[in-house]
Amino acid sequence: MSNSVAENIANFLKEYSPFSYLSHEELIQVATSIGVINLDKHKILFQINDKLHDSFYVVASGVINLSVIADAEETLLNKCYAGDVFGLRPFFAKNNYMMTAKAREDSIVYAIPIAVFKPFVAQNPQVLDFLLESFATNTRNPFDKENRGKLITDNVYTEGQQNEIQYFQSLAYNKTPLKVSVSAIAKDTAQLMTENLTDSVVVTEQNHPIGIVTDTDFRSKIANGRFPLISTIDKIMSSPVITVPENVSVAEAQLLMLKNNVSHLCVTVDGSDKSEVKGVISEHDLIVAQANNPGVLIKEIKRSLSPKELKLVREKLTDLIQSSIAKNIPLPHIYNISGEIITAIIKRSIELSILDLGSPPARFAWFSIGSQGRKEQFLLTDQDSFLVFEDVAEEKYRDVKDYFLKLAKRTTTILEKVGYDFCPNGHMASNMLWCKSMSDWIKQYNNWMKTPGEKSNDISSIFFDYELVFGEGKIEDTLDDLILKNTKNNALFFDYLGNDALRKNAPINFFRKFNLEEEGDHKGKFDIKNKAIMPLVDGARLFAISLNLKGINNTYLRFKQLAIADPKFSEIYLNCADAFLILSKFRTLEGLKNDSTGDYINVEELSKVDKEKMKNALGPMKELEELIKDKFQLTQFS
Template sequence: MNTIAEHIADFLKEYAPFNHLTFEELSEIATSIRVVNLEKHKILFQVNDVLHDSFYVVASGIISLSVIADSEETLLNKCTEGEIFGIRPFFAKNNYMMTAKAREESIVYAIPIAIFRPFVANNSDVLNYLLESFAVNTRNPKDKENLIGKLISDNVYYSGEKSEMQYFQSLSYNTSPLKTNSSAIVQDVAQIMTESLKNNIVVCDNNNPIGIITDTDMRSKIATGRYPITTTVDKIMSAPVITVMENVSLAEAQLLMLKYNVTHLCVTKDGTDKSNVKGIISENDLIIAQASNPGVLIKEIKRCQAPKELKQIRDRLTDLIQTSITKNIPVSHIFNIASEINLAIIKRSVELSILDLGSPPARFAWLSIGSQGRKEQLLLTDQDSILIFEDVSADKYREVKDYFLKLGKKTTTTLEEIGYALCPNGHMGSNTQWCKSLTDWIKQYDSWMNTPGENSNEISSIFFDYEIAFGEQKIEDTISDVVYKNAKNNILFFDFLGNDALRKNSPLSFFKNFNVEDEGPNKNKFDIKTRAILPLVDGARLFALNFEVRGINNTYQRFKQFAINDPRHAEIYLNCGEAFLTLSKFRTLEGLKNDSSGQFINLDELSKLDRDKLKSALAPMRELEELIKSKFKLTQFS
């Protein structure tokens, strides 16, 4: 074996998915690998290029992957040493959907797909790695949180939000498929298929699948006269069958059908053809499954007539979140899906109140605030809202406000019945203090922002995270105008908000141990909400107001935006965004496990790996704290 191939095999064995192969296998592959030298800014492939016959591994340098969206180039990912990219030709037939370009002088290894494919077919770890990489287009499926919002362009299935669901969904399929053995006569089998109204039959040996016959096989092989009708089924069956586990998701099933160019998958006990047949998944099952995407759930929400119907859909959302987390769906995706469904539920709750009370006497906006306003509510935590109605003449004010207080009361009661607890601090549209006219709200925001220390017991920073759930967009826009006008050069306000953001207790002690609760019902547990998540949320809000980032409320998305606004500190922001997703996942898992708000983590129940992961997610907070102190020249903490 030549020394170059040996050197390449040595390099590859350190990185996934090649670490799942033996050195002999890698050496065999390495002899066919091409070494490609790329100068800085050199493009390897771009959007709409015909697919190459190879995929790539970065040997040295950095390759950026980008797409053009809304006529702007958006960086999706940076691939560094050992990372794979350009795996589209494995799974798709259409052209590239992104551009790969060298950010600096780079060397990449081109691995011919024809050579590599057999190793994928025989090694489920390698296949899973590639499927996941392709499906979520991250640098590394083990690090799925690297996903970039909705720009998942190296995937044929993603077309915006509606299909994000495909990673969450389990499939319904035929669990009692027709079976036959290899010596059966085609004529008899055709008779069985016709009588059962089924278009496929699995050929088994001892109940293990060895082939499948579909209508297509009958048409192309029997009807054309290639084989007589008296032939045995083993002559015309498609073999081998592609087998999957029982809990396969919609997206995984789609990827496999595409990859192997088949229309049916055979479900077996252990996912291999060496175990019993449990069912058959057809292309039609995939089409039906698509129907339960968020769009369909949202349509169902719009038809709901009572809180208990809405509660059933909210329970389905909880199941969906549970499944998604188990399947390692990127948390940023789960936020997108959950927030759309939560928002639709709130909107319908307001509509039901209006149907009951009659038309509102004035235009208004119902705003979700806090975690709902930030699109970060995965668990059934409490509800936070404000109600703003347009200005009316003084003689009408009392009557109009009475109507909206009733509307607020009805809506918050409905949401409580659905499972969203009432806010313990009373931050809800049903509270006379938080249900008032636009002018009164403008005065409220003016007072909070221009004399922040004077009524600080009343200012809650969650009022700066809001999302319209129902009503007039113009009302929300007016509030935003007031907020950003007041924020401009408002040293006092940023001093107050900055100090408030730094007031949370540190998550780790001086000796890098977790600071846990000293007493009370959660003694020795870690308060992940107050000590870890809130400082990131508060920091993101602070910078959003400072950079005038409008229309992005989600903490993760905010941090990503700051990296663009302030590239000098991009790394800190991106690390904080990743940390936020990791911490949110810990909290959600805790909440789902104990049917709680997930606020307190029992560290004893975490594996050492998870404890380390949690600890490393706390690291960027120190840098964020320093950045806040220097950026806002904070008096109290300087």
């Protein structure tokens, strides 16, 4: 690269963090190694599940859209403009991209080789702090108040990203806005707004928005005498209108209001001013949304000092879930929000236990498994967890394990008081079987995977749905690597896991009737958890492990990723993804209605339409079952 080109790039970069922390000589060194990428409109730079690149990126010109999979389609997460840094996943993670980067318009992007930039990160704490904080929390350039050089996280579903959750949090707004024509009289419009108790009216032509009038416009333009009351509305309206699409999130709406210094946004079908008006978002709507913001609940969790205080937050979460479902907010969004809040509750419970017991004698990691490990826990189901502590000298082992067993017992007791029952199968970190050293866990997983059905009759597939809640990330990496190693050429393990996925009783019989419970407390009811949802969970897990889909535990997202990774059978996977959401919603509604786990449904209470909807959702299970049999050629454990 010529010196003049490198000089121009260096001068560009120095205006933005974290490059502003580097000297001119260092910037020249970086600039000479940069690759310049020209992206045509709609061109993809990288997409979900792509292997990581050896560079990260800075937008030189144009706009890059970052999107993630949500609600059966790619949903916009953020827009990157000149100076914005993105694509940092290769710095901090080893699994594939969890996000798609696509040019919104013709754009130029600088590709900065990570190998070249890493020495400057190591030498400059400010650069490292910037990258770490932004990657972990999705803050918009934590050190630049002018909001230039935003650094956008690629770490989509991680703990602590409250701003990011707001990109998934749907927004309630006025879906029946007042509309007037451009020739309407100001006096008549004011009277109309008063009668309808609203603070805005949209000015339209052929139902397309051309302006908006608010209380502020009347105060600043009519009340002070600038325009008479008999003026036509076009004299006082604000134009052009700032428009957004119907599925706009809280964060996007808030940013647009701040950026454009407006108090109202107009919702249209496609987000432009050339399509039909569907609603109006006001500042008040944002205030209401912020009151239910998961970030507010998480702050309450961090301040909590007792199980009682944590229980109050958990009750608020139940209300949030119920209201979100009532508003028809997509289930994947609610899963994400609920999962983060429950994770925060567990983490705080561990912290309170440590405050009582004193500092841990060794490094450790606490993992959630089961529905919480998959971020699918809406209802007050039981606890599932395990604990791993680092290997210690033999003479210290007993004391170290005793400490962690006490820690686990205190933590699980706190969670029980919050409302999460003890696991009836004992799958909890407080059980000495599931609280042990790294070496012991390596032996455990080796037994499960190398000799399934022999030394390991107690194998439980939920131990392959783990989520790190608290502690050392390196311990999680070790487990990831161990499982990957043991899956290679291990037909016996997949034979066992495949047959285990097929052991559940059929949900409907030959006559297309629900197979109901024949005895016990739930006689005459349908076990939607074990007969409908768990076969999908088990199937998604089986294929995800076989295709090495790391870092994705949620059943819905697993099926979505499987459709990308294994396109030949994408239709089956996508049908299963939809079925999982439908069945999960039935279970959640049942649980909320009866304050229960929602596992058993009285189908006689369902409408005819709902019965058919549930039966149709069970259809893809048969296709999944046949695919499992075909893919894994099940034999030994059949």
